[in-house]
Amino acid sequence: MQEPVFNARNNKYVLSEGLDEFFSGVSKAYRFVGQYFRQAFKPPFHFSEVVNQCFEIGLRSLTLITLTGFIIGIVFTKQSRPALEDFGATSWLPSLIGIAIVKALGPLVTALICAGKVGSGIGAELGSMKVTEQIDAMEVSAINPFKYLVVTRVTATMIAIPILSFYCILVGLMGSFVNVSTQESTSFLTFFQNSFSTIHFLDLFTSVVKSIVYGFTIGIVGSYKGYYATSGTRGVGKAANQAVVMAMFLIFIEEVIIVQISNWIRFF
Amino acid sequence: MEKQSLPAKNGPEEPVIIIRDLYKSFGDLHVLKGVDLTVFKGENVAVLGKSGSGKSVLIRILVGLLKPDKGEVTVLGHQVNNLPENELNALRLRVGFSFQSSALYDSMSIRQNLEFPLKMNIKNISKQEIDKSVKEVLEAVGLEDKIDQMPADLSGGQRKRIGIARTLILKPEIMLYDEPTSGLDPITSSEINKLINLVQEQYNTSSIIITHDLTCARDTGDRIAMFEDGRFNKTGKFEEVFNDTDEQANSFYNYNFIQ
Ligand SMILES: Nc1ncnc2c1ncn2[C@@H]1O[C@H](COP(=O)(O)OP(=O)(O)O)[C@@H](O)[C@H]1O
Ligand SMILES: [Mg+2]
Numbered sequence: 001m002q003e004p005v006f007n008a009r010n011n012k013y014v015l016s017e018g019l020d021e022f023f024s025g026v027s028k029a030y031r032f033v034g035q036y037f038r039q040a041f042k043p044p045f046h047f048s049e050v051v052n053q054c055f056e057i058g059l060r061s062l063t064l065i066t067l068t069g070f071i072i073g074i075v076f077t078k079q080s081r082p083a084l085e086d087f088g089a090t091s092w093l094p095s096l097i098g099i100a101i102v103k104a105l106g107p108l109v110t111a112l113i114c115a116g117k118v119g120s121g122i123g124a125e126l127g128s129m130k131v132t133e134q135i136d137a138m139e140v141s142a143i144n145p146f147k148y149l150v151v152t153r154v155t156a157t158m159i160a161i162p163i164l165s166f167y168c169i170l171v172g173l174m175g176s177f178v179n180v181s182t183q184e185s186t187s188f189l190t191f192f193q194n195s196f197s198t199i200h201f202l203d204l205f206t207s208v209v210k211s212i213v214y215g216f217t218i219g220i221v222g223s224y225k226g227y228y229a230t231s232g233t234r235g236v237g238k239a240a241n242q243a244v245v246m247a248m249f250l251i252f253i254e255e256v257i258i259v260q261i262s263n264w265i266r267f268f
Numbered sequence: 269m270e271k272q273s274l275p276a277k278n279g280p281e282e283p284v285i286i287i288r289d290l291y292k293s294f295g296d297l298h299v300l301k302g303v304d305l306t307v308f309k310g311e312n313v314a315v316l317g318k319s320g321s322g323k324s325v326l327i328r329i330l331v332g333l334l335k336p337d338k339g340e341v342t343v344l345g346h347q348v349n350n351l352p353e354n355e356l357n358a359l360r361l362r363v364g365f366s367f368q369s370s371a372l373y374d375s376m377s378i379r380q381n382l383e384f385p386l387k388m389n390i391k392n393i394s395k396q397e398i399d400k401s402v403k404e405v406l407e408a409v410g411l412e413d414k415i416d417q418m419p420a421d422l423s424g425g426q427r428k429r430i431g432i433a434r435t436l437i438l439k440p441e442i443m444l445y446d447e448p449t450s451g452l453d454p455i456t457s458s459e460i461n462k463l464i465n466l467v468q469e470q471y472n473t474s475s476i477i478i479t480h481d482l483t484c485a486r487d488t489g490d491r492i493a494m495f496e497d498g499r500f501n502k503t504g505k506f507e508e509v510f511n512d513t514d515e516q517a518n519s520f521y522n523y524n525f526i527q
Pocket of ligand 2: 320323325368446
């Protein structure tokens with residue numbers, strides 16, 4: 001009679017297969033990113049397609065960013081006021097709001113919204129192009145699909161998302177002003193100046209860099225998931241879904257890292 | 269209905285596609301196991317085989333969409349396997365590929381679909397030249413009135429035609445058709461078959477027509493190649509391939525015509 005044995009080797013095999021898959025996934029993603037940088041600076045440049053994509057991104061996300069930005073401005077101001085009142089420090093309100101919205105909320109909220117709307121859109125679009133052989137069709141007519149589809153989209157997200165972030169900041173401050181003006185009579189200009197009084201160039205610069213990094217992340221993750229979508233309609237849905245999850249996850253990690261780096265820079 | 273033989277050629281036949289001892293596998297799945305095939309200038313070769321047998325893999329290798337594991341592929345005098353990218357692209361312009369799913373760019377109108385390969389490949393091409401070419405290929409496939417519609421508005425057969433038109437616009441010397449009649453009703457299928465023959469005449473193309481539809485093979489193929497178990501086990505005229513006691517060929521025949 002054969003004894004049941006714990007098959008350690010088998011177990012190890014499963015583990016190593018999982019690791020294999022993980023690392024080959026990482027190296028595939030790494031090569032995908034590398035290919036972007038290799039091809040982005042080589043002609044031909046599809047400028048008009050980049051512009052098209054910028055408009056597409058704006059169109060997809062503008063309503064949601066306006067709404068969210070405005071509401072966050074109102075709510076954040078409303079919630080912060082009592083806390084400051086306890087210390088008799090309501091005069092600090094505009095600069096508190098400025099710091100919160102310019103440095104953190106504006107870029108982050110914009111990036112998260114765009115990860116949801118734009119990232120999933122790119123994932124689904126490229127995914128369906130992949131499974132219906134449209135990407136192959138480009139390749140066999142001697143058109144470089146990576147350049148035409150991926151480079152243009154990633155470049156567009158890197159341009160459009162910083163712009164949208166500033167738009168979100170502006171709308172957020174307007175929302176905040178709406179709340180402020182129910183309590184005090186300041187002009188928007190004064191409020192705006194006050195809220196920017198403690199914002200330094202480095203803060204603005206960091207926000208721009210952050211937004212560019214988020215834009216790159218959203219574009220490249222969406223493209224990657226779409227470009228390697230497996231066949232079938234389920235593959236397309238999966239690509240769109242994974243694009244959002246992955247992009248959001250990376251955005252949070254990047255947020256932490258960039259804040260840390262900008263603090264070090266400030267320290268020196 | 270059987271295809272009329274081509275007029276006798278003068279001089280020796282010139283090969284345009286030569287496949288020698290081609291192997292391809294995906295992991296443990298051995299798809300191509302020593303494929304040999306020669307296609308001569310001006311002829312239509314219909315490749316018949318069951319679905320999932322590796323026919324699409326074979327023609328994808330011909331245009332460099334997939335890399336073979338072993339073997340040689342020569343298209344229009346060039347070895348496809350080890351061409352540098354710019355030469356591969358130059359070769360691809362001379363080969364038209366009609367996809368099984370038509371692969372129309374669904375974010376573009378029919379006009380844009382047809383213009384796209386021209387605009388992307390021919391620098392400084394004038395508006396008139398583009399319009400002329402578009403009109404010409406639309407006439408060839410008989411869909412002039414669809415020019416401003418979107419791919420989603422077309423029927424399956426019309427999409428196939430536009431897909432073919434989009435490859436014709438670059439004036440290919442070779443056409444590769446992947447299942448041109450799959451998913452179409454018999455009448456539409458026979459129209460596509462006629463179109464394939466028309467393309468052969470008007471554009472002087474040599475073609476490989478991949479299909480599991482016997483009618484399509486009979487009506488379009490000057491020669492039939494039976495693809496089975498990873499290689500061609502039989503080639504010849506339609507009557508030669510099906511007028512004998514070969515079991516596999518006959519089961520294919522029975523399935524299609526006697527059912
Ligand atoms: N890129 C690929 N990766 C893995 N397997 C593939 C790939 N392409 C095709 N196959 C497999 O090869 C076999 C032949 O596919 P295909 O050539 O599409 O068949 P058909 O003769 O119907 O055109 C199928 O089993 C398919 O799953
Ligand atoms: Mg196939």
